[in-house]
Amino acid sequence: MGKYIFKRVLLMIPTLIGAAILVFLLLRMAPGDICAVRYLGSGLAIDESQIELCREQLGLNKPQIVQFFDFIWGYVVFDLGDSMWTGQPVTHEIAIRFELSLQIAIMATLVATIIAIPLGIISAVRQNTITDYVVRGFAIAGIAIPSFWLGLMIILGLLIVTQSWLGEPWMPPIEFKSIWEDPIHNMAQLIWPAVATGYRYSAVATRMTRSAMLEVLREDYVRTARAKGMVEKIVINRHALKNALLPVVTILALEFAFLMGGLVVTEQVFNLNGLGNLMVDGVERQDFAMTQNLVMLVVIIYVFINLLTDLAYAWLDPRIRYS
Amino acid sequence: MSKYAGFAFALAAGVGLAVGAGGSAKAETPKKGGILNFIVAAESPSYDGHKESTFAMVHPTRPFYSLLIRVNPDNPSSPTDFQCDLCVGSVPKPTDGGKTYTFKIKKGVKFHDGQTLTANDLVATYNKIIFPPDGVSSARKAFFKMVDAVEAPDDETLVFKLKFATGAFIPALATPFNYTYSAKDLKEHGYDWHEKNVNGTGAFKFKEAVAGSHVEAVKFDDFHVDGKPYLDGYKALISRKMAIRVQAIRGDRASIEFRGFPPKQRDDLVKALGKDITVQESDWNCVLLYTPNHGRPIMQDPRVRQALTLAVDRWGGSQHLSRIAIVKTVGGIAFPNHPLAATKAELVRLKGYGTDIKAAREEAKKLLAEAGKAGIKFELLNRGTDQPYKIVGTWLIGQWRQIGAQVTQRVEPTKSFYNSLRKTHDFDVSVDFNCQSVINPIVDVSKYIGSAGNNYGNYAGQDQELEDIYNQLVQEGDEAKQREIMRVMEKRALSDQAHEGITLWWYKINPHRSYVKGWKIAPSHYLNQSLDQVWLDK
Numbered sequence: 001m002g003k004y005i006f007k008r009v010l011l012m013i014p015t016l017i018g019a020a021i022l023v024f025l026l027l028r029m030a031p032g033d034i035c036a037v038r039y040l041g042s043g044l045a046i047d048e049s050q051i052e053l054c055r056e057q058l059g060l061n062k063p064q065i066v067q068f069f070d071f072i073w074g075y076v077v078f079d080l081g082d083s084m085w086t087g088q089p090v091t092h093e094i095a096i097r098f099e100l101s102l103q104i105a106i107m108a109t110l111v112a113t114i115i116a117i118p119l120g121i122i123s124a125v126r127q128n129t130i131t132d133y134v135v136r137g138f139a140i141a142g143i144a145i146p147s148f149w150l151g152l153m154i155i156l157g158l159l160i161v162t163q164s165w166l167g168e169p170w171m172p173p174i175e176f177k178s179i180w181e182d183p184i185h186n187m188a189q190l191i192w193p194a195v196a197t198g199y200r201y202s203a204v205a206t207r208m209t210r211s212a213m214l215e216v217l218r219e220d221y222v223r224t225a226r227a228k229g230m231v232e233k234i235v236i237n238r239h240a241l242k243n244a245l246l247p248v249v250t251i252l253a254l255e256f257a258f259l260m261g262g263l264v265v266t267e268q269v270f271n272l273n274g275l276g277n278l279m280v281d282g283v284e285r286q287d288f289a290m291t292q293n294l295v296m297l298v299v300i301i302y303v304f305i306n307l308l309t310d311l312a313y314a315w316l317d318p319r320i321r322y323s
Numbered sequence: 324m325s326k327y328a329g330f331a332f333a334l335a336a337g338v339g340l341a342v343g344a345g346g347s348a349k350a351e352t353p354k355k356g357g358i359l360n361f362i363v364a365a366e367s368p369s370y371d372g373h374k375e376s377t378f379a380m381v382h383p384t385r386p387f388y389s390l391l392i393r394v395n396p397d398n399p400s401s402p403t404d405f406q407c408d409l410c411v412g413s414v415p416k417p418t419d420g421g422k423t424y425t426f427k428i429k430k431g432v433k434f435h436d437g438q439t440l441t442a443n444d445l446v447a448t449y450n451k452i453i454f455p456p457d458g459v460s461s462a463r464k465a466f467f468k469m470v471d472a473v474e475a476p477d478d479e480t481l482v483f484k485l486k487f488a489t490g491a492f493i494p495a496l497a498t499p500f501n502y503t504y505s506a507k508d509l510k511e512h513g514y515d516w517h518e519k520n521v522n523g524t525g526a527f528k529f530k531e532a533v534a535g536s537h538v539e540a541v542k543f544d545d546f547h548v549d550g551k552p553y554l555d556g557y558k559a560l561i562s563r564k565m566a567i568r569v570q571a572i573r574g575d576r577a578s579i580e581f582r583g584f585p586p587k588q589r590d591d592l593v594k595a596l597g598k599d600i601t602v603q604e605s606d607w608n609c610v611l612l613y614t615p616n617h618g619r620p621i622m623q624d625p626r627v628r629q630a631l632t633l634a635v636d637r638w639g640g641s642q643h644l645s646r647i648a649i650v651k652t653v654g655g656i657a658f659p660n661h662p663l664a665a666t667k668a669e670l671v672r673l674k675g676y677g678t679d680i681k682a683a684r685e686e687a688k689k690l691l692a693e694a695g696k697a698g699i700k701f702e703l704l705n706r707g708t709d710q711p712y713k714i715v716g717t718w719l720i721g722q723w724r725q726i727g728a729q730v731t732q733r734v735e736p737t738k739s740f741y742n743s744l745r746k747t748h749d750f751d752v753s754v755d756f757n758c759q760s761v762i763n764p765i766v767d768v769s770k771y772i773g774s775a776g777n778n779y780g781n782y783a784g785q786d787q788e789l790e791d792i793y794n795q796l797v798q799e800g801d802e803a804k805q806r807e808i809m810r811v812m813e814k815r816a817l818s819d820q821a822h823e824g825i826t827l828w829w830y831k832i833n834p835h836r837s838y839v840k841g842w843k844i845a846p847s848h849y850l851n852q853s854l855d856q857v858w859l860d861k
Contacts, residue, residue: 031747032738038368039462040741040777043609043758044376047465048776053458085368086534087518093534152566159574159595169595171574174567175536175560268564271571273535277563281366281535286738 001314005307012303016296020075023295024068027288033060034084034286058084071292084287093278093290094297100176101274103186104193105259109252111198112205117248119202120209121236124217135206142203151196151269158192174271193270197263201255208251212244219243245316253309254302261298353841357859359557362568362580366535366561369518372502373452374460378848381499382581383538383559385852387435388502388523389547391426391445391481392493394761396856399845400605402661402762405497408853409440409524409547410481414493421488421800426481432547434505435521435528442475447506449473449483451514459514465776466495466766469797488800494763499849526552526855536561546855553841553858572600572836578859579835582848583607585649585710592834601837603844606652606659607829608767609758611715613703614744614823618781619751621701626694628821631752632675633687634726635719639680641827644718648711651830655813656771657764658846659828662802663809664764673818687726700729701751706740715826716754744779755779755823760849765796765805771816771823780822789815789822 035054039046055061059070074081080090123135155171162170172189179186216222217240225235264276275294282291314320367380372388392414395404405414410426417424432440453470455461469492472484485492508522521529524547527540541556560577562568569588571577573595584592592600615622615631622628637653645651655673657664670676677683691697705716713734720730733750735743743749757770757777769775772793773782792815796808816822833844838860845851 030739031742032740033742036741036745037738039376040745041737042376042378043756044462044760046376046462046777050374050460050462053460057458057460086366087369088534096534096536155567155570159570163595169574171570171576174562174571174576175558269567271560271562271564271567273533273561278535284736284738 005311008307008310012300015303016299019299020072020292020296021068023292024071024288027286027291028064030286032286034058034288035060037285038085067288071289075296080293081289083282083290085281085285085290090289090293094275094294097274097278099178100190100272101260101263101276103179104190104197104263104272104274105256107190107194108198108201108259109256111194112202112255113252115198115202116205117209117241120206120248121213121241123206123210124213125236127214135210139203139206139210142199142206145200146265147196147200148265148269150199151193151266154192154196155269172270176273189270189272193263193266193272196270197259197266201259204255205248205251209244209248212247213240216240216244242316246313249312249316250309253305253312257298257302257305260301261294351840351860353553353856353858354860355553355858356555357861359554359579359839359854359857359859360577361557361559362562362571362577363559364561364563364565364568364580364582370521371460371515371517372500373448373455374462374518375500376462378582379561381849381852383532383540384502384521385499385525386527386540386552386557386854387521387525387529389432389525389853390497390499390501390503392497393499393853394497394845394850396843396851396853399843399851400660402658402846405493409445409503417485417488422485424483424485424492426483428479428481429547430479432524433545434524435543436505438505438507438522440503440505440524441478442481443478444506445481445503446473446475447509448501448504451504451509452501456514463495463498463500466491466498466763487798489765489797490800490802490805491763491765491797494761495766497761498763499760499852526853527554527557530556548855552855554854557854572834575836578839579833579842581833581852583649583831583833586646586832589832589834596836599837600834601839602832602834604833605831605844605846607649607831608658608760608762608847609756609829610654611650611711611826611829612755612757612823613719613752613826614755614778614780615752615821616748616750616779616781617785617822618748619701621696621699621751624694624696625820626690627696627699628824629674629818630687630690630694630696630726631723631728632817632821632824633683633690634728635675635722635824635826636680636683637676637825637827638678640718640722644711644715644827645830648714649829649832650711650715650827652828654828655825656768656816657809657813658762658767660846661762661764663806665810665813669810673814674821675817675824684726691726691728698727698729703730703732704740704743704750704753705732705734706754707734707736711829712754712756719754719826748779748781753779758829760847762846764809768796768809768812769793771812773822782822786815786820786822789820 035051039051082089083093119135123132126132159169159171172192173185177185222235222240225239261275261279263274264280267274267276279294282294363379363382365379367375367377369375370384390408391410392405393408395406398404407414409429409432411429415424415426428442450473452461453464453467455464469485469487469489470483471486474482503524504517505522508516526543526546528543530539530541532538538559542552546552568580573592589602615628617623641651641653652659655665655670671678691699703716703720706712716732720732723730744753759767770777772790773786774790792808792812796805796812799805799808831844840860841856841858843851
């Protein structure tokens with residue numbers, strides 16, 4: 001197992017180098033630059049020489065190959081550089097948003113898991129009954145409704161309902177406070193995006209749980225267990241569910257990785273100062289330093305979570321052994 | 324019917340409250356205390372007023388600093404009412420034939436770190452802005468081309484010596500970006516220090532900032548105006564999405580957003596909150612233009628450009644577009660309410676400003692036919708932002724279709740939009756805008772000359788007459804003569820040569836919680852943001 005993990009970690013290196021080359025080239029193919037966005041976006045009359053000075057100060061006039069090696073060298077010496085927009089270290093900019101993104105990802109995964117696994121099981125066990133149809137309808141709606149729209153509806157609903165009940169409209173807080181600093185404020189802000197995101201996320205997982213369960217429930221060993229007179233609850237939970245969880249775990253893990261950097265629109269809808277918003281800002285402003293490092297962070301998270309998922313397979317299915 | 328009548332009443336009440344705010348505010352005694360939460364739609368790259376050009380820097384940081392002079396916070400809608408902030412008395416008149424301005428500086432003004440302000444701090448500040456050393460950014464040094472030297476004969480006297488007399492100097496001094504820094508800070512910490520650090524003489528002190536989230540400030544007890552500020556502090560909350568900014572005011576997470584909302588969002592807030600919301604509205608020192616690219620053969624003939632301006636129904640458009648977009652006022656090159664601006668009688672003499680749109684469009688068709696460009700086909704480049712660019716761009720296309728033009732629209736995000744305007748020049752006609760802070764028409768109208776850095780029409784060197792007219796305007800000290808020259812320039816730029824086409828001037832709408840008092844709307848989202856006069860009626 002140790003040897004397997006070591007090999008997988010080594011394999012990350014070419015993946016990361018490939019991602020670095022790709023993100024570097026793609027960002028520079030886009031027209032415009034950060035200095036034009038910084039000085040011209042407001043429409044104010046600006047001395048043109050300031051734009052050139054800005055380019056010079058940010059190193060944008062250097063040959064691209066030099067810029068690329070500067071970027072790679074940053075990883076070698078563990079210096080990710082400074083944001084070209086704020087001038088703050090990239091690590092600082094990411095660190096202040098990481099907690100929020102991680103918390104949302106965990107909460108949304110919890111919401112999704114709590115909804116998806118029981119509903120998927122019920123739907124499979126009661127296949128083609130009213131319950132199954134309701135669960136499938138609920139799941140399809142979750143896939144069909146964009147989470148940002150659901151988010152907007154949640155906020156609007158809260159405003160309208162609280163105004164009619166309490167006389168004053170209430171909406172979730174729009175600034176983040178750590179759960180360790182102010183848990184009530186924290187939950188009042190984050191529960192809603194977690195529900196909006198977790199619902200969509202659960203919809204995919206519910207359908208996956210259902211189809212995996214249906215497949216497993218037709219297996220010989222399940223029939224054997226029932227023939228032995230085993231209690232149905234044990235058949236479902238111990239024999240069927242554990243084996244059906246492999247694809248569900250894959251889905252949950254990949255979605256978790258996506259949530260760490262991809263909650264772009266939901267973060268905007270709920271005004272969350274997370275990594276998704278930072279990524280959007282980086283791309284819009286053409287802040288190469290920030291965008292490159294964020295993409296690399298997401299790649300690392302994906303690769304790492306894939307590794308954990310593979311390791312989880314062995315725990316779920318003892319027949320799987322790594323060498 | 325009654326629902327709409329109720330809504331109309333609420334809207335009228337909201338706006339009415341704003342209109343009457345001046346009178347009622349005077350009768351009320353400001354209450355002390357409280358924290359003002361306001362929303363900012365973007366995040367500033369730094370806190371250095373001399374370097375940046377965004378409202379996202381002004382709104383959270385302007386209260387940290389004082390200016391030498393500022394727009395009168397009690398009368399910000401006036402484009403010519405300036406008052407001393409760090410100087411004593413009223414704004415001085417020039418001597419030496421309009422070439423010397425002498426300011427007496429207030430005594431006992433403290434910086435937040437305890438230093439005492441002297442005229443030398445202002446000399447250091449203005450030298451950084453006007454004569455920055457190599458490698459130091461100063462975004463508005465071009466505003467001060469007339470300045471020859473800045474001197475401090477003693478600690479309480481500041482003297483500006485100009486190269487020539489001009490009406491552009493005093494408004495340039497009142498530009499809200501001219502934050503006063505300490506000479507000691509500049510000397511000891513360097514010219515980049517203020518990008519990430521704050522030490523001003525303003526009404527509020529920096530408390531904390533979280534990137535992407537907020538900037539927080541507390542009251543400065545040694546502020547140089549007795550009894551102010553009224554607030555204990557403020558928090559500038561960053562929120563990029565308009566829906567959230569509107570709902571934040573509705574849900575009372577924030578009390579105000581100083582940049583402004585479109586009419587629909589104003590109406591929604593008034594409908595939801597009734598008397599709890601107050602709406603202030605004003606003309607806005609931003610104008611939405613379209614710029615024909617003279618580098619394209621299709622746009623080189625002045626008759627074609629004249630036809631395009633003749634096709635645009637500005638008076639009709641004002642009525643309809645002002646219901647859905649942040650544009651309203653018909654105007655020429657100078658800000659509509661300024662003494663240097665054209666009156667309606669003067670405007671209607673320009674091509675495209677007449678009140679008989681049918682006749683204008685007939686003339687446009689005739690001009691296109693004469694130029695051999697009947698049924699002209701071209702592309703309109705536009706910025707990928709709804710308000711007001713995409714709305715007005717789509718309307719423009721409809722206007723041009725009325726004269727047989729076949730126009731398609733190419734919408735690009737901000738960065739590639741500017742890349743097309745500035746570098747690749749790959750457009751026939753582009754939506755363009757001119758948005759300034761202090762109303763300084765003599766500086767603001769430089770946009771219309773081909774050699775200006777922010778002119779994207781590619782006619783630099785092609786219209787020397789216009790350049791000469793502008794130079795004459797800049798160096799004219801007499802206001803009546805400035806006005807005459809402005810009309811000549813306007814006619815040349817918009818009518819005879821039709822180098823640029825003005826659509827409508829922007830219109831600023833600020834709905835805010837009614838308990839926010841003492842803040843008055845200004846004709847720019849950069850102005851009147853010192854917050855020392857703001858209080859909460861809670």
